[in-house]
């Protein structure tokens with residue numbers, strides 16, 4: 489690869505090589521300030537799940553069946569009904585229907601293997617066990633093969649409504665239900681194929697932003713109302729009302745050329761959001777972008 493100038497992400501210049509040659513941490517890393525850091529039992533559990541899920545991911549074994557602890561179930565039972573109440577009011581119809589079809593329980597933590605089988609029957613996507621956040625390009629290398637990486641650990645119980653890294657509540661209640669929609673599944677797969685194929689860091693960054701402002705933080709216009717479909721919003725009791733009602737949030741129609749030029753800061757509440765008309769429309773947009781970039785994956 490030729491030397492590329494530094495590009496800016498999250499407000500700071502970054503080494504473009506990380507976009508296309510991502511690191512692969514082989515050990516659990518909890519960031520400074522993580523609420524579980526001083527809890528020996530929590531760290532041990534996270535390490536065990538890290539090793540198990542990493543092995544299942546690398547050996548392509550599918551999601552392992554997990555025996556969840558009573559503390560993990562307690563956290564699920566505390567957070568998931570609160571989210572469900574907000575979902576019924578503010579999530580898009582496609583999400584709500586899929587959540588019901590998948591039978592995601594408010595009392596029992598679902599087994600990802602079961603969800604994976606159901607999603608596979610519907611859209612030919614499947615779930616890949618992830619030990620933690622994967623580097624962007626690694627993440628999309630699975631999606632290119634119609635596998636969506638999902639975590640199987642739960643956030644720390646001292647702050648049930650907060651997690652510094654995506655956990656099972658984020659993945660299961662945010663990302664998994666929309667995978668039941670064919671257009672959404674094709675949007676993801678195409679982003680994955682394109683991000684995994686191009687060797688241009690700026691194109692990877694553009695695809696990452698397209699994904700951030702749709703898959704993670706997208707809003708959708710539905711029968712004259714603005715609804716939520718982004719997983720980052722749907723998995724947070726704070727982000728759902730903030731995204732729709734805060735005066736500090738700019739909400740604009742999703743214009744691809746603007747979206748791919750828009751930087752964001754993942755460490756705070758999102759104050760810049762874009763609204764799509766439908767998943768079918770989003771699919772046409774990503775197809776157009778990939779074609780324009782000249783990435784030969786269509």
Ligand SMILES: [Fe+2]
Nearest residue numbers: 654704719720
């Ligand atoms: Fe996510």
